Amino acid sequence: MKKIDCDVLVIGAGGAGLSAAQAAASAGAKVLTVDREEACGGVLCQCIHNGFGLRFFNAELTGPEYALRMERAARESGAEIRCGETVSSVVRRSDGTFEATLFSAADGVTKVESRAAVFTTGCRERTRANIAVPGDRCAGIYTAGSAQKLMNLNGMLPGRRALIVGSGDIGLIMARRCRWSGIEVAAVIEILPEPSGLPRNIAQCLRDFDIPLLLSHRCRKIIGRNRVEAAEVENMTTGEVMTFKCDTILFSVGLIPENELLKAMGAKLNPATGGPGVDSSLQCSVPGVFAAGNSLHVHDLVDFASLEARRAGESAARYASGAGLPAAELPVSCSRSLKYVVPGRCAAGESCEFFFRPTVSCRRAKLSFLADGSEIAKKMCVSVRPAEMLTMKADVPAEAKNLSFELEECK
Amino acid sequence: MKRIICITCPTGCEMEVDEKEGKILCTGNRCPRGAAYAETELRDPRRVVTAVLRCTDGRFQPVRTDKPLPRKLIAGLLNTILKKSFPEAEPGAVIVSDIGNTGVNLIASGPAR
Numbered sequence: 001m002k003k004i005d006c007d008v009l010v011i012g013a014g015g016a017g018l019s020a021a022q023a024a025a026s027a028g029a030k031v032l033t034v035d036r037e038e039a040c041g042g043v044l045c046q047c048i049h050n051g052f053g054l055r056f057f058n059a060e061l062t063g064p065e066y067a068l069r070m071e072r073a074a075r076e077s078g079a080e081i082r083c084g085e086t087v088s089s090v091v092r093r094s095d096g097t098f099e100a101t102l103f104s105a106a107d108g109v110t111k112v113e114s115r116a117a118v119f120t121t122g123c124r125e126r127t128r129a130n131i132a133v134p135g136d137r138c139a140g141i142y143t144a145g146s147a148q149k150l151m152n153l154n155g156m157l158p159g160r161r162a163l164i165v166g167s168g169d170i171g172l173i174m175a176r177r178c179r180w181s182g183i184e185v186a187a188v189i190e191i192l193p194e195p196s197g198l199p200r201n202i203a204q205c206l207r208d209f210d211i212p213l214l215l216s217h218r219c220r221k222i223i224g225r226n227r228v229e230a231a232e233v234e235n236m237t238t239g240e241v242m243t244f245k246c247d248t249i250l251f252s253v254g255l256i257p258e259n260e261l262l263k264a265m266g267a268k269l270n271p272a273t274g275g276p277g278v279d280s281s282l283q284c285s286v287p288g289v290f291a292a293g294n295s296l297h298v299h300d301l302v303d304f305a306s307l308e309a310r311r312a313g314e315s316a317a318r319y320a321s322g323a324g325l326p327a328a329e330l331p332v333s334c335s336r337s338l339k340y341v342v343p344g345r346c347a348a349g350e351s352c353e354f355f356f357r358p359t360v361s362c363r364r365a366k367l368s369f370l371a372d373g374s375e376i377a378k379k380m381c382v383s384v385r386p387a388e389m390l391t392m393k394a395d396v397p398a399e400a401k402n403l404s405f406e407l408e409e410c411k
Numbered sequence: 412m413k414r415i416i417c418i419t420c421p422t423g424c425e426m427e428v429d430e431k432e433g434k435i436l437c438t439g440n441r442c443p444r445g446a447a448y449a450e451t452e453l454r455d456p457r458r459v460v461t462a463v464l465r466c467t468d469g470r471f472q473p474v475r476t477d478k479p480l481p482r483k484l485i486a487g488l489l490n491t492i493l494k495k496s497f498p499e500a501e502p503g504a505v506i507v508s509d510i511g512n513t514g515v516n517l518i519a520s521g522p523a524r
Contacts, residue, residue: 039522039524045521045524048461048462048463048473048474048475048520048521049461050459050461050475051421054420054421060459062461062473062475062520062521063473063521064473064502064520064521064522065502065520065521067521068502068521068522151463152463152471152473153471153524154471155463155465155471180460180462180485180489181462181493182493198421198423199416199423199425200416200417200418200419200420200421200423202416203415203416203418203423204418204458208458208482300421301421383422383423
């Protein structure tokens with residue numbers, strides 16, 4: 001059995017993991033990054049459309065281009081990347097070091113010993129089962145991401161006429177991808193009264209092709225003997241039911257952070273994000289374990305995941321070197337108009353970037369940072385929607401007991 | 412007056428665009444790229460096209476146009492690349508050059524899989 005020793009083990013080599021690896025290696029750590037797929041890049045490899053990298057690289061890139069740049073940067077910084085390796089467990093030993101068990105077709109079982117671990121394991125798609133759509137269990141039902149993988153990595157068409165359920169960005173991108181590949185798109189339906197994806201994707205993926213977007217509509221039933229033949233769609237306002245003929249249904253109904261390994265280690269999860277609770281170093285409740293990217297909370301842009309992961313990589317390198325991290329003991333909470341704030345704990349006197357997901361939609365809102373009930377910093381936000389993450393950099397006061405954020409609509 | 416959404420960046424500014432005396436006026440954009448987008452969107456709408464090519468060895472390679480292509484040329488480009496197989500190209504290499512005399516090229520955007 002093979003054995004590898006490193007300072008920082010990064011699990012998952014996507015947009016977050018490669019960035020964490022680069023940051024940790026640049027800080028002087030010996031880094032090993034592993035990924036279960038045969039190539040690194042994670043979901044970026046199948047996201048062949050453009051629109052990535054404006055923040056992180058100041059260039060407009062496709063997913064594979066973004067992945068390639070990140071991979072090069074990580075390797076140049078000295079990080080080792082091993083693909084085709086699946087992590088089956090990570091154990092924190094009594095001396096505080098970690099032992100990970102990996103297996104691969106090439107090398108069988110490998111044991112990795114590390115002083116810190118970064119989890120950048122991404123997320124899974126919610127499926128038809130998660131939203132409990134009744135009807136037949138026939139062929140032709142996909143998550144938008146699995147159809148995207150079929151088309152963009154395997155060169156296969158999922159069907160001839162599709163109905164897309166859910167207006168998240170993956171669903172919108174797939175609507176255009178279908179049309180550019182000769183697949184008809186009957187409609188995109190969304191249960192909420194407003195679309196979940198970015199406005200620019202509504203414009204360039206639906207309006208360009210005159211694809212109907214039916215808001216406040218749900219898929220009531222799937223009909224098909226062997227293959228999908230039709231779907232019943234209900235108008236949630238009027239109760240009217242329409243039948244769409246189609247041979248394919250793509251579900252784009254949200255993402256779930258993937259944290260099975262962290263759960264097995266006993267890390268505390270935050271029910272609002274689906275990811276682990278973390279402090280300002282992005283350290284979980286298990287010392288020496290860090291998290292970033294979509295496994296921490298679902299991001300709308302890979303650029304934010306990469307920026308966040310840089311912090312996790314730097315923190316992990318620092319922890320592994322024994323230099324210690326700021327004692328992040330101040331809890332941070334948020335008002336009801338915010339679904340969550342990440343990180344959930346920070347240290348007095350530090351400067352920290354916070355991430356939020358609003359629960360409300362409004363044209364203009366004020367995001368306030370409160371220390372013991374009084375506002376110490378604020379940011380004006382425009383076009384606030386649950387589909388778009390908010391961020392705010394703030395200086396944490398040296399003396400405070402309660403920190404909180406509030407989002408208030410401005411009339 | 413026309414309402415359009417700027418597709419230049421994820422902010423997606425909602426703009427109101429008007430043509431007066433041959434000039435295009437727009438409001439709602441938060442940066443100059445919005446005005447430039449409005450100008451082309453009204454006169455000669457263009458999009459970056461992305462697709463996958465079949466390589467001669469049966470694998471698939473992601474491709475993109477290096478600049479936005481006039482929308483009326485998109486169907487023709489997609490037809491060309493769907494019908495043929497191409498040898499694998501290095502990421503960044505030109506596969507179809509100067510599409511319809513526009514100066515827009517189709518380039519490889521990643522390794523073949």
